[in-house]
Amino acid sequence: MTKLQHFGWFLARGFGPHGWGHPYLDWNYRWTNPDLYQESARALEQAGFDLVIIEDAPSLGSADTIDLRVRHAFGGPKLDPLLLAPYLFAATRHLGIAPTVNPAAYLPYTAARQFATLQHLSGHRLGLNVVTDTGSARHFGTAAQLGHDAAYDRAEEWLAGIRDLWRSWDDGALLEDTATGRYADGTRLRTVRHRGEHFGFDGPLNAVPFTDGEPSIVSPGGSGRGLGFAGANSDVQLALAPLDEASITAYRGRIHDAARAAGRSPDDIKVLFAIQPVIVSSPEEADRLVAASAHPDEAALTLIAQRQSSDLETDLTALDLDKPLDVGIFGDHVSQGSIRRLIGGHDASAPLRQVLAAHARLGRLSDGSGFVGTAAELADRIEELGTWGNDGVLLWGDLHPVTVHRMLDELVPILRRRGILRSEYTGGGLASNLAAF
Numbered sequence: 001m002t003k004l005q006h007f008g009w010f011l012a013r014g015f016g017p018h019g020w021g022h023p024y025l026d027w028n029y030r031w032t033n034p035d036l037y038q039e040s041a042r043a044l045e046q047a048g049f050d051l052v053i054i055e056d057a058p059s060l061g062s063a064d065t066i067d068l069r070v071r072h073a074f075g076g077p078k079l080d081p082l083l084l085a086p087y088l089f090a091a092t093r094h095l096g097i098a099p100t101v102n103p104a105a106y107l108p109y110t111a112a113r114q115f116a117t118l119q120h121l122s123g124h125r126l127g128l129n130v131v132t133d134t135g136s137a138r139h140f141g142t143a144a145q146l147g148h149d150a151a152y153d154r155a156e157e158w159l160a161g162i163r164d165l166w167r168s169w170d171d172g173a174l175l176e177d178t179a180t181g182r183y184a185d186g187t188r189l190r191t192v193r194h195r196g197e198h199f200g201f202d203g204p205l206n207a208v209p210f211t212d213g214e215p216s217i218v219s220p221g222g223s224g225r226g227l228g229f230a231g232a233n234s235d236v237q238l239a240l241a242p243l244d245e246a247s248i249t250a251y252r253g254r255i256h257d258a259a260r261a262a263g264r265s266p267d268d269i270k271v272l273f274a275i276q277p278v279i280v281s282s283p284e285e286a287d288r289l290v291a292a293s294a295h296p297d298e299a300a301l302t303l304i305a306q307r308q309s310s311d312l313e314t315d316l317t318a319l320d321l322d323k324p325l326d327v328g329i330f331g332d333h334v335s336q337g338s339i340r341r342l343i344g345g346h347d348a349s350a351p352l353r354q355v356l357a358a359h360a361r362l363g364r365l366s367d368g369s370g371f372v373g374t375a376a377e378l379a380d381r382i383e384e385l386g387t388w389g390n391d392g393v394l395l396w397g398d399l400h401p402v403t404v405h406r407m408l409d410e411l412v413p414i415l416r417r418r419g420i421l422r423s424e425y426t427g428g429g430l431a432s433n434l435a436a437f
Helices: 023-027 035-047 065-068 081-091 108-121 150-167 225-235 243-262 283-293 297-311 334-341 352-360 375-387 399-409 410-416 432-434
Strands: 006-009 052-054 094-102 127-130 174-178 180-185 193-195 200-202 216-219 238-239 268-277 392-396
Touching: 006 268, 023 375, 023 399, 035 081, 035 399, 052 081, 052 216, 052 238, 065 297, 081 094, 081 108, 094 216, 094 432, 108 150, 108 200, 216 225, 216 432, 225 243, 238 243, 243 268, 268 375, 283 399, 297 334, 297 352, 334 352, 375 410, 399 410
Parallel strands: 006 052, 006 392, 052 094, 094 127, 127 216, 216 238, 238 268, 268 392
Antiparallel strands: 174 180, 193 200
């Protein structure tokens, strides 16, 4: 049965050089100017999207890999997405904005106050994509880099402390009573004294309570510890998984089990699966693109190696493509999930050329082998996900007007006619829109 689904946009490049390496660079937008992002955000709101999630990586990596990240602007430079958010809020009325934040970069009291400020200024539309990137640790102090699970422990302490500060104004503390001239009741403010393993701070927070919910928490982690964090803390899970019924059902089951283990309802978390579609004008054009991708040339393999090198902070372009990939070349800071995504279903004996070629190959929406197809075929796929109980999808791409319109111009009317995409907002902020269905 067709049902409404939630839609988000994942800005995978982050607040970086949009248009670089693409023909639409000649539209002459400046990526450091907010106009580019504001125009795209207005289009997404017109389309009925719930939120935009903005990726970020504060670090350019190690000295040995910086050139890999900046040479083709795959991994940097990037400006701070938290400071882009106010410009997007100013251009819209309903769209939620979720910049990526790293607990290592923000002391809890400062974070609680800044996030509270944006929540109020935006009409309660702030989201926070909480990541535990440990490779950036050296930029924020001299403490030893934490391991994977320990970084999640710190993130949970950080978020719990921030929430304690947000809630340090008890019910009835804010009076705003013009008859008596009394603004607030200080006896109803809690001091909050936090002394934890990673942070120490005191409250109460110097900010007024929220009227339409706290900022919504987004999490992207797919490890067991990451799913546990999501179950306990998140309102939206950025999900990466094969889009077949068994994989989706299993993934959602793990998230829901984690929510129950934390004493929450599975309905508290919206699981949004990321899709990076290639929309074409006809099934014949889709077939042509898929066929052409089956035998990638050296230039295509080099481009993929460059992109993967940036993400993995490891120069794959210097390796022999005809020899197996030694996973021992990756440092401890490299995400195991990123390594698994690179290798895919290949065994240890597969030559690197074969591994990279698999990333070059495209598949068809119509048969479930990939994401190339017409707008109607993409709508079919999204509708099918809904019949499996899915909450919604995140479309993955640059936040550039050309990209947004290329993906949505035909898709939005089809989704609305099928009753899959909202045509109006409930009001009340991001949390309210997420809870609407």
